[in-house]
Amino acid sequence: MIEAELFVRQALERGFGLWSGVPCSYLKPFINHVIDDPSVRYIPAVNEGDAVAIASGSHLAGIRGVAMFQNSGLGNAVNPLTSLNNTYRIPVLLIVTLRGEPGAPPDAVQHGLMGPITTAMLDVMQIPWEYFPDEEAKVGEVLDRAIASMDGTSLPYALVMRKGSVAKKALKSSMEIRVPKVSRRGGAFFETDANASRSDMLKAILDAAGDDVPLLGTTGYTGRELYALNDRSGNFYMAGSMGCVSSIGLGISTVRSGRVIAVDGDGAILMRMGALATNGYQRPENLVHIVLDNGMHESTGGQATVSASVDLCAVAAACGYRNVFETRSPEELRDLLSQKDLSGITFIRARTIPGSPEDLPRPTQRPEELSKRFAAFLQNR
Structure with a gap:
């Protein structure tokens, strides 16, 4: 088991500057840390595919990106992972939790199929992967292997996170409420008589x-x-x-x-x-x-x-x-x-x-x- 701060700090030192994700109970301490840490740019996404796309945009702009989510949402990310990241060779670091891991204690029923097929899905999508590090001494080695793979192939690299890999961490901050404020609005709904191509x-x-x-x-x-x-x-x-x-x-x-x-x-x-x-x-x-x-x-x-x-x-x-x-x-x-x-x-x-x-x-x-x-x-x- 490692501290979230350790992994995030070593990732930042290696250029991972933007993080985007969708919550999972396994990721809770991890996401809590990146939300609270002012040195990390974190964008909460509404679905896993958007998280991959946001991280991909960051990479194109010169900052390594991380997308993290539960394995149950891996299906939502298949589209960009296969038709954006693979097609255009845009590497992002994925952190995918392993809910429903075979041989592990029973999990919620919806993870019964996804748990056994998570790593196989990554293999089918030609995404190299390894398990998320659960010892402090391994963090740097894992990140260096991920970077070497991404730089060598220009493809994503996945870290599959098992339960208990990261120590608990409470969330200290709360999300700011941002009330919509629209300055101008042109046109009108139902004006459908377009004439431009x-x-x-x-x-x-x-x-x-x-x-x-x-x-x-x-x-x-x-x-x-x-x-x-x-x-x-x-x-x-x-x-x-x-x-x-x-x-x-x-x-x-x-x-x-x-x-x-x-x-x-x-x-x-x-x-x-x-x-x-x-x-x-x-x-x-x-x-x-x-x-x-x-x-x-x-x-x-x-x-x-x-x-x-x-x-x-x-x-x-x-x-x-x-x-x-x-x-x-x-x-x-x-x-x-x-x-x-x-x-x-x-x-x-x-x-x-x-x-x-x-x-x-x-x-x-x-x-x-x-x-x-x-x-x-x-x-x-």
Whole structure:
């Protein structure tokens, strides 16, 4: 059994500067410590996949990230672990608890299957792993092996935590209550007569961003159209990891200054709408979250989403976004992004019509090349 402070201190010394996670009783002393420790950036996530995406954004921005959660939530993290971290070769350190461990004392019934298959799932996802250290002398060795593996493979590394690995630690602080305060709100719900295309809106975003602002384009046609319009080192074209774009943006904006623009889609934001709560609570001053909403999953055949029945601006406002706008005009979107006095986390819902250019290209660079290029852009800003 080790003290949480020992592990966290040695991890900090090795560059692990941002932690994100979802609670588990095995992790209780660990999470209690990172919450109380002012030297640690800790972002509580609403689900395990978001924690992985937040840690991944931090890594892209040059700060090693840690995602920690219960093994029962490992399934929620499979999407980004396989289609983001593996595809783009983004290493994060995972701490996954082993509830329902075979041969251990009986656990709650819901862990009956996940306990025996946890390490097998990591193996199937090609994530190297070892057990979380339970002796002080082993902490440094384990962290060094994890770093060597991550640096060598550019893949995540998992530490599987058994019960009783970390000594008890009470939580001293309480989470600050942050009441939503919205400064402005444009447009009106049910104004659905959009006449601008996705490309029109992306051109407006590119014009306003210039050369210095990083842009993240969600999976599907958005990233591909962004690539077709202007391939630049400051663009990150997501493939897979649907719904994670704003969480990656949160990880970046937490550890790097300067505006970050995350371009989402209506289907993607609905898939992981809980990320709005995390973003709105953290409230990074420099994050702009834009949703291009055409009411459908266009790249998969045009199946309708329920976005027309959801006031996404009201959701963002209720979650704590500082500035909330709704627009149907590329010119208005460009003007909004060009405002010099626009400060605080911002949400913009931009209505668009369906349709995309014919013969839409895909990036010719390999995903790992794109992520390295993007990381270099962020870290050289």
